[in-house]
Amino acid sequence: MTDLSIPTLDLRGIPCPSNSSRALIELSLLDSGSEILLLIDDGRAIEHVQDSLEEEGHSVSRKQKLETYWQLQMKRGDF
Amino acid sequence: MTQKKYSCYLDNCSTTAPDPRVLESMQPYQENFYANASSLTRLGRQSSLAVERSRKIVAQSLGAETDEIYFTSGGTESNNLAIQGYLKNFKGEIPHVISTVIEHASVRHQLRELANENEIELTLLSVNQQGLINPEELLKNLRPNTKLTSIIHGNNEVGSLQDLRPLGEICRAHQVLFHVDACQSFTRGKLNVRELNIDLISINGHKIHGPKGIGAIYKRKGVTLRPLFHGGGQEMGLRSGTYATELIVGLAKAIEVSGAQDLAQMTQLQKYFFDQLQKKIPSVRLNGPAIGSAQRLCHNLNIIFPGINGRDLLQWVSDHQLFLSTGSACSSGSLSPSPVLTALGLSAGEALSSVRFGLSKWTKREDLDYALEKLILAYKELVPKNDGFIYPHP
Numbered sequence: 001m002t003d004l005s006i007p008t009l010d011l012r013g014i015p016c017p018s019n020s021s022r023a024l025i026e027l028s029l030l031d032s033g034s035e036i037l038l039l040i041d042d043g044r045a046i047e048h049v050q051d052s053l054e055e056e057g058h059s060v061s062r063k064q065k066l067e068t069y070w071q072l073q074m075k076r077g078d079f
Numbered sequence: 080m081t082q083k084k085y086s087c088y089l090d091n092c093s094t095t096a097p098d099p100r101v102l103e104s105m106q107p108y109q110e111n112f113y114a115n116a117s118s119l120t121r122l123g124r125q126s127s128l129a130v131e132r133s134r135k136i137v138a139q140s141l142g143a144e145t146d147e148i149y150f151t152s153g154g155t156e157s158n159n160l161a162i163q164g165y166l167k168n169f170k171g172e173i174p175h176v177i178s179t180v181i182e183h184a185s186v187r188h189q190l191r192e193l194a195n196e197n198e199i200e201l202t203l204l205s206v207n208q209q210g211l212i213n214p215e216e217l218l219k220n221l222r223p224n225t226k227l228t229s230i231i232h233g234n235n236e237v238g239s240l241q242d243l244r245p246l247g248e249i250c251r252a253h254q255v256l257f258h259v260d261a262c263q264s265f266t267r268g269k270l271n272v273r274e275l276n277i278d279l280i281s282i283n284g285h286k287i288h289g290p291k292g293i294g295a296i297y298k299r300k301g302v303t304l305r306p307l308f309h310g311g312g313q314e315m316g317l318r319s320g321t322y323a324t325e326l327i328v329g330l331a332k333a334i335e336v337s338g339a340q341d342l343a344q345m346t347q348l349q350k351y352f353f354d355q356l357q358k359k360i361p362s363v364r365l366n367g368p369a370i371g372s373a374q375r376l377c378h379n380l381n382i383i384f385p386g387i388n389g390r391d392l393l394q395w396v397s398d399h400q401l402f403l404s405t406g407s408a409c410s411s412g413s414l415s416p417s418p419v420l421t422a423l424g425l426s427a428g429e430a431l432s433s434v435r436f437g438l439s440k441w442t443k444r445e446d447l448d449y450a451l452e453k454l455i456l457a458y459k460e461l462v463p464k465n466d467g468f469i470y471p472h473p
């Protein structure tokens with residue numbers, strides 16, 4: 001179930017690496033430990049975004065595949 | 080030791096000097112983070128991050144969403160993409176387009192060509208003596224096949240600033256797309272696309288102390304534009320071409336360092352300059368709306384110098400390190416009177432006697448005093464030589 005209290009960023013249709021860049025910008029605006037829900041296309045996009053965000057120290061809280069896209073809930077790293 | 084010659088640049092409606100903070104922001108992306116912003120490498124992602132940060136800054140400055148901003152090479156491309164990109168949706172039809180008689184050449188010429196090719200029906204709204212359109216005229220000229228209205232916000236020659244609110248309301252109520260050319264007005268006052276019901280906006284960097292060769296278009300979500308050219312599919316396929324990351328970063332920085340306090344200062348200097356000039360040369364007249372009014376850009380002055388040819392005046396003061404223009408920089412090489420000035424009701428002679436002054440956030444009172452001194456000298460020297468000039472000295 002989607003947590004409505006956390007911000008959502010719809011990255012569907014946004015090509016790589018713009019999708020991960022936009023996600024990183026929004027994560028940088030959050031307090032440490034806060035979360036954001038990302039909506040991401042299936043395929044290369046989900047892999048690229050998740051890898052890029054983890055590489056920058058953020059972590060996955062929840063990951064769920066819906067019909068044509070993914071919901072990826074990310075927690076801002078503590079830095 | 081030779082003393083550096085004083086020079087005074089008052090051609091800021093043509094282009095502005097880049098802010099040092101803009102240049103500084105661009106440097107890392109020229110020297111180190113030069114990788115292609117579409118590349119998935121670590122270096123490419125750094126470039127992409129800069130592009131997307133910049134996009135967010137542009138979006139916020141217009142009250143738009145991040146994914147409603149697309150980067151272009153400047154105002155001319157943005158205007159062409161907005162108009163032709165939208166009209167490409169109507170293949171097989173002849174859509175009606177409404178614009179004005181005081182548009183920038185990048186709008187005026189493309190609309191004229193489209194009309195000449197019978198690809199559109201075109202209505203150009205007239206303006207009053209201040210260069211302002213009457214929203215009632217827009218309403219009256221709507222047709223069942225009207226698809227697009229394209230209006231310049233701040234006129235680059237006479238400084239008139241249209242009230243966009245009623246125009247946006249009319250367009251939205253009649254489901255006509257509303258494009259605004261805001262190249263001259265951007266950052267020189269509040270511009271919120273949501274509040275003003277704007278569907279498309281053109282902006283650029285070099286008019287606001289940013290770099291040349293960069294601009295952007297705001298496209299409201301749900302509006303379909305078709306690309307003017309094809310390539311790698313950047314900008315969601317709307318504007319192909321490798322990202323000029325350093326220019327994009329520079330555009331965003333120019334927006335960030337623009338300040339409301341500069342606008343009030345420029346308005347004060349506008350008034351000071353015209354008042355002082357009028358004291359020395361009482362016959363000068365201001366073109367466009369009154370200084371200090373909400374309908375005038377804060378950095379533009381367009382002044383008739385009766386009895387002399389503006390080109391002669393420009394040449395004389397240019398030889399004395401004072402840099403001005405007679406009109407739009409894009410058409411000031413033309414020998415015919417400016418169509419914008421004649422649209423305000425000026426005679427050909429009055430139009431040819433007109434000179435444009437463009438202030439910037441760095442213009443100081445001593446710059447204007449220098450300009451006044453040179454203009455008065457030039458006027459005294461040039462008026463007696465102009466016996467045959469078509470606009471008689473009073």
